[in-house]
Amino acid sequence: MKRIVLAAFGLLFIVMPATAQQPAPMTAILFQNVRIFDGKSGKLSGPSNVLIKGNIIELISTEDITPERGTIVIDGGGRTLMPGLIDAHWHAMLIRPTPLQSITDDVGYNNIVAGDEANDTLMRGFTTVRDVGGPVFGLKRAIDEGVVNGPRIYPSGAIITVTSGHGDFRQLSELPRKPGTLSRMEEIGGSMVADSPDEVRLRVREQLMQGASQIKLTAGGGVSSPFSPLDVSTFTDAELRAAVEAAENWGTYVTAHAFTPKAIQGA
Incomplete structure (x- = not known):
């Protein structure tokens, strides 16, 4: 029996690598008769053709390009072809719902709504x-794996804030904060409260552990938080430095919400 089992495992190790090494078919798309805006020139190109293989622009030509078998051909009809747009300030989980709805509504429903909005965002050309704050890691994964359509997401994870800072959506009934417990907004990954340099380091590292490509914290007040005056500054210098240090150790950066000159200069 032992020899049979070992032989079976040996067969698996022989067969599986051969299967894994087979490259996935590369999608080719040919855009015909388009005028190109490249983001640099102030003028559109003349009528052109663009061949894309996978995620690489293979060829741009004013001459006809003969498509290979299986190539998707799109007749641009003289329309403009341009690079995809980039939105540097996006909140997947806060575009349609209010902050209150994003915290109190069913998490599954909120993710479905966010997925639908992600598809609309892609169709608008982005x-x-x-994403600068919110529980978006699941949506990013679904988009990356082709489960839903949407733009490429660079996630920040939960917004990191201080007690009563912008992003602290707790109600007065949730005070005082009980050490070792998390509020609803923290449990779902919307915002995390950090009131010391050590707490800031912890929360930053938690977001990085989950896949954050950068960190978002709030250096000043905002209009959507119930107890955060717009003209205040939040986080001490030591807390801000702790966030930056932890992010730099990970090879990335911190982006900050800040309205007033003092908050901007502090960040």
Whole structure:
């Protein structure tokens, strides 16, 4: 029996690598008769053809391009072809619902709504977005794996804030904060409260562990938080430095919400 089992495992190790090494078919798309805006020139190109293979622009030519078998051909009809737009300030989980709805509604429903909005965002021409706060890791994964359509997402994870700072959506009934417990907004990954340099480091590292490409914290007040005056500054210098240090150790950066000159200069 032992020899049979070992032989079976040996067969698996022989067969599986051969299967894994087979490259996935590369999708080719040919745009015909388009005028190109490249983001640099102030003028559109003349009528052109563009061949894309996978995620690489293979060829741009004013001459006809003969498509290979299986190539998807799109007749542009003289319309404009341009690079995908990038939205550097996007909140996947906060575009349609209010902050209150994003916290109190069913998490599954909120993710379905966010997925639908992600598809609409892609159809508006945005192929890349930087999500600056919210529980977006699941949506990013679904888009990356082709489960839903949407733009490429660079996630920040939960907004990191201080008690009563912008992004602290708790109600007065949730005070005082009980050490070792999390509020609803923290449990779902919307915002995390950090009131010391050590807490800031912890929350930053948690977001990076989950896949954050950058960190978002709030250096000043905002209009959507119930107890955060717009003209205040939040986080001490030591807390801000702790966030930056932790992000730099990970090879990335911190982006900050800030309205007033003092908040901007502090960040």
